[in-house]
Amino acid sequence: MKKNKRYKLLIVFMSIILLCGCWDIKDINKRTIPLVLGISKEDGKEYKLTLQIPIPNKDSKISRIVTGKGETIASVLGQMRTNSEDAVDYSQIRLIVIQNNLAHNQQEFKGLIKFLMDSEEIPSRALVAITDENVENVLSNINDKLGVHASSIYDYFNKGAGWAPEIFSTPIWEVYRSPFLYTRDIAVPVVRSGKDTVLIFEGSDILKKGKIVERISPDEYQLINVFQNENKKGKGKIESLGFASIMITNSSIQNITSMKGNQPLVSSDLNLKIHILERKEGITDHMIQKELEKITEKRFYHILKQTQRSHTDIFGFGQQFHHLISYHELKDWRNEYYPKLRVDFEVHANME
Amino acid sequence: MKNIVKEIESKFSNHDDFFIEEELVDKTAIYLIGFNTLVDLPKSKLYVQQMAASSTSLKVLLTNLSDQINVDTAQIIKSVLEGKLVIVSKDDEENAVIDPIAQNLSSSIEEPKNESPIQSSTDAFGEDININVGMIRKSLNTERLCHCSYQVGELEKRKLSMLYVKGRAPNDLIEKVNQQLNQIKSDIETIDDLNKQFGQRRLSPVSHLFATELPVQAIHSLKKNRIVLFLDNCPFALVFPHLVWDMLSSVNDRNFPFVLSFMLRLFRVIGVVATLILPALYVALVSVNPEVFKTDLALFVLKSREGIPLSAFLETIAMVVLVDLILEAIVRLPKSVGPAITMVGGVILGQAVVEAKLVSNLLVIVITAIVIASSAVIGMQNSLYIRLLKYPILILASLFGILGVFTGFIFTIIYLASLTSNDIPYLTFRIEQKGDTK
Secondary structure (H helix, E strand, O other): OHHHHHHHHHHHHHHHHHHOOHHHOOOHHHEEOOOEEEEEEEOOOEEEEEEEEEOOOOOOOOEEEEEEEEOOHHHHHHHHHHHOOOEEOHHHOOEEEEEHHHHOOHHHHHHHHHHHHHOOOOOOOOEEEEEOOOHHHHHHHHHHOOOOOOOHHHHHOOOOOOOOOOOOOOEHHHHHHHHHOOOOOEEEEEEEEOOOOOEEEEEEEEEEOOEEEEEEOHHHHHHHHHHHOOOOOOOOEEEEOOOEEEEEEEEEEEEEEEEEOOEEEEEEEEEEEEEEEEEOOOOOHHHHHHHHHHHHHHHHHHHHHHHHHOOOOOOOHHHHHOOOOOHHHHOOHHHHHHHHOEEEEEEEEEEO | OOHHHHHHHHHOOOOOOEEEEEEEEOOEEEEEEEEOOOEOHHHHHHHHHHHHHOOOOHHHHHHHHOOEEOOOHHHHHHHHHOOOEEEEEOOOOOEEEEOOOEOOOOOOOOOOOOOOOOOOOOOOOOOOHHHHHHHHHHHOOOOOEEEEEEEEOOOOOEEEEEEEEOOOOOHHHHHHHHHHHHOOOOOOOOHHHHHHOOOOOOOOOOOOOEEEOOHHHHHHHHHOOOEEEEEOOOOOEEEEOOOOHHHHOOHHHHHOOHHHHHHHHHHHHHHHHHHHHHHHHHHHHHHHOHHHOOHHHHHHHHHHOOOOOOOHHHHHHHHHHHHHHHHHHHHHOOOOOHHHHHHHHHHHHHHHHHHOOOOOHHHHHHHHHHHHHHOOOOOHHHHHHHHHHHHHHHHHHHHHOHHHHHHHHHHHHHHHHHOEEOOEEOOOOOOOOOOOOO
8 A cells, every 4th residue: 555655656746747848948048038029011911020129238228129021920920939049938028019001901900919819928918009100110219219228118108197197008908809899999009219219109099899990199098098997097197278287186087877868968077186387477276277177178079079970989988878778789889879979078177 | 798789789790880888877887879970979978977977776867868768679770770879788688769969960041042032031941851840830830730750761761741731731632642652662862752652744844842942932832721741851841732833923922012923923924935935936937937027027037147057946956955054054063163154155155156157146135035034933943844845845836837836835735734743733723622620
């Protein structure tokens, strides 16, 4: 009995060593860790992939740009792996920059996102951005800037709440999810390489069922952010009203939804806490408040009209009608209900 | 000279420290028999003579000296071996076993060597079993403190004492321990020999007994329904059963306010967990699952490991073994060279290893942290076994990464949970069950 037990233990230990697959483990310093993946399509035929790989040295401020071309993305990734000196570990990719010609091709863009989502190596929490420029330029732009860290592109999107409320981040899984949503559309940030800074934020492309329908400016997007994510409240936003500039220190929104026959109604109250930074002479607090309320409301109705025309519910108003409209009817939210939506949007600006 | 004396003399013929002294008391010759390594002969002689001066006859003298009078030869031999002084009259008719003035062979009460209590009395248990029991009796003067003594061993008869508080320690536990102690056939040389009597745990790093030098701790254990054993010539109180809580809490903690003692215990828990999983986590993160890192951290680790020829596992195991070697060596060093060697070992070796790029800076930090953390627990043997348990987790981590770390950790806990001493699980925090006061 005892001998038997010993044999069993031996078999368990042997299988641990044989089954674990530990012979192909590579230490972190034997791996190449790309941080940014740029994807473009040249002449509508071949995929061109660009990787930004930081070179580890004392201050790690340099990175190199590696490109590869091929018929499919998977083949290019494999080819890059073959040609690389170390094992390439795609699991640290944090940002995927897609060139606009590829992004605007609905079929291919969908396929691309599906591939990125299905790929086991590329993390599905990597952020997606679109650029109008050549991807290679955007990535190589990092090395031209003095004293910029190799991970700066990723840092660009992760400044933290309050520092740049216009910028937002959209991970792959959200892009992947968006075609399956009936009541909400999402936006993907658009960037280009800057002259003095690494990137310049240009606005965002709105994705409707995996198709890019229009572009909105950073100012407008901030309002959308307030509606979509109540945790990102757009703190720290600085607004210039011509005769004064103010900083929004806090914002909160309250929505009340109702159905009037077939017409959806939302009455929405946005409360802004503001802090006046500077003003011209003779301008009262009241005037500033009124002006800010007017500007914000105008901006909102502008986007609302624009999106209602294109049947794109970027605000995610449909999300709030889930309990009022049946599931089958919600499928038609964008076409049937959203254009008819009436929003009573009121802004209340308060001094701090 | 008559039979008995001759017989004893022949029995001890190859003991040079054996003596038979003839003495005249009240005009009768008597023999004083004993070992002069155990008996202080001149002082004992003086004592006998003084007693003789106030006694009228030999018989009265012997009655005055002892209550073990006229015993048989076997008893005499046994008493001689125990360090007693035996008086035999010349005509062989009367004898007595008396407690002599003994040679001073045991150290007095000193400060603890292996534990450093804070805000507490600094008495430590010594080698003499009676003094040890006395120290407990002095501080815990209740009639419910029970004391059972045993003589165990094959070659030598060693004294063993069991202490418990009646009404606190569970009755069936006392009964079982009593049985186990009575069954001892072999010699008890070390704590581990005694440990074996409580059940088969040959391959286990966790002992059935928790050794403490501090009377305060032993008394606390007695009050907390446990049994305390004393072994002759062993300067420890052996608390039975050994529970996991012993590793984390000392009674001296409670000399501080509750919040502080809670903090101390929390830090010990952190120390245990850190010792167990930190080196394994390092290997897992660096070689198997680097995707867990955040980007900045991954780049930092990458940078600190740049150009290091050893794989993470080899590097870690080399450092961990080296450090355990150093720890073991420092214990054996004489006090005069200890600090110098420690400096060379710690500072120069650490510095050189990093500068030679043999191991990464990060690993040196991890190793330093676990060495210090492993000493946060109470009791040297606990610290040792925690240090041992990190190795299996380390190996699992090198094979399976993060998954291995956590499976290893869980299996360690499962293993510890499976340990019992006399049906009391090791992972209980206190023995709730109480005995009868009857």
